[in-house]
Amino acid sequence: MGLDFMLNENLIAQRVKEIIAEQALVEPSEVREDMTLADLELDSLGLVECIFGIEEAFDVAIPFNANNPDESGFDISSVGAIIRQVEGLIAKQAA
């Protein structure tokens, strides 16, 4: 499954949105890249579940530290930011 995602970045974005939507209790189509986690009313537990879900889906390790989310080296300022970094992690892993 990993290869498919690496071949198509849209698929990565779609899968990340699905994972976030699952936690935010909304439809994937309602998740837009400009949205923040606050827009989606995701609390801290929902966020760590998203991180876990993304790690499981793409078999990557996300450098996220819930103690200090702003300085953990993983930008969670918007859905789009998360997607770009996941794409980066997958690309790095493939390299």
Next chain:
Amino acid sequence: MRRVVITGAGSLNPLGANVPATFAAMKAGVCAIGPLTCRDVDRLTVQIGAEIKDLDPDAHFPRNSIPLLDRFTQIALVSAREAVAQAGLNLTEEEQFRAGVVLGTAGGGNLTVDDNFRTVYQEGKNRVHPFVVPRLMHNAAASHLSMEFGLKGPGFTVSTACASANHAMGQALMLIRSGMADIMLTGGSEAMLGFGGIKAWEGLRVMSRDTCRPFSRDRTGMVQGEGGAVFVFEERERAMARGATILAEVVGFGLSSDASDIVMPDRDGPVRAMRMALADAGLSPDTIGYVNAHGTGTAANDRTEAQALAEIMGAHLPDCPVSSTKAMHGHLIGGTSAVELLACLMALQDGVLAPTVNYTEADPDCPLDVVPNHAREAHVDAVMSNAFAFGGLNAVMVLRRAA
């Protein structure tokens, strides 16, 4: 002294998904022991247990909260909802500070531990779900009850193996008596019918491979179950002032330690716990009309418990029915004495004594009226419920008809 009454009861156990269903099954003498369905059951020597057949998490909890709820927590929440509804609790903010929760469990989130050990050890994964800790902790059930019902007073979990729920309910009693709380949700729950949980019990070689026959001469050991019950304990004056229906009064609690052996039962410790509970209740042994025994179905427990009961009851023993409902619902470990308190409530409220099912042959070492196989009508005014745990920690509750 402040008196304590029960104003609500709820349960989810192998006999039923609520108290009325449980009472009906107890009256019918249903045995809920059957084949286990857990993963890798073929690798277990013991393949029977009393499972809850129809616990659908989606029917009870929002999708996003289910990852936080181990099965033992789900059982406690479902039970508590029934108890709180029956009690008609509607707490003001001030009352919330005077309301608490104390629950018993032996294994806590044992299934969560088992699942995640499998993930990291067997499957070799290096990542686990983020909620493993909040799921597995022994206080998870108590915490979720506090959140759901706004219980902002004392909250904690008691873990004393097979006596956990009785110890918990004893704590609830004392907190209300002492004036530290007015309302306590209390009881216990257990869910460890997974591969690891059963494998651990197998190791002790005290488990039956066919069924549970407490006090029967041909008994072959204990059978594990899963489930629990939760009660609303309330200060009596308060309950009466608000016109609550009083199910029973909690009049006595006794506890003791054998201080002798980590697994072998002892006569002296249970005798002291029963004596203390009766003294606490201000009742003489001959006023007890029914005893719900610990009655695990092991050779040693049942013989020792019969001796302890003989010492306490003396000449009253032949006139005091003693049953073990574990033959019906299995040994629910840390939650067992909560479900067994339901049999005590049934005796007081409905005048029906729950039977000891699967009983085939009298044992001269257990000369008790065990209410064999069929429920019996009886008018009782006071009842006693025994719990004698591994580790030699004993806890006994005494209830009296609401007056």
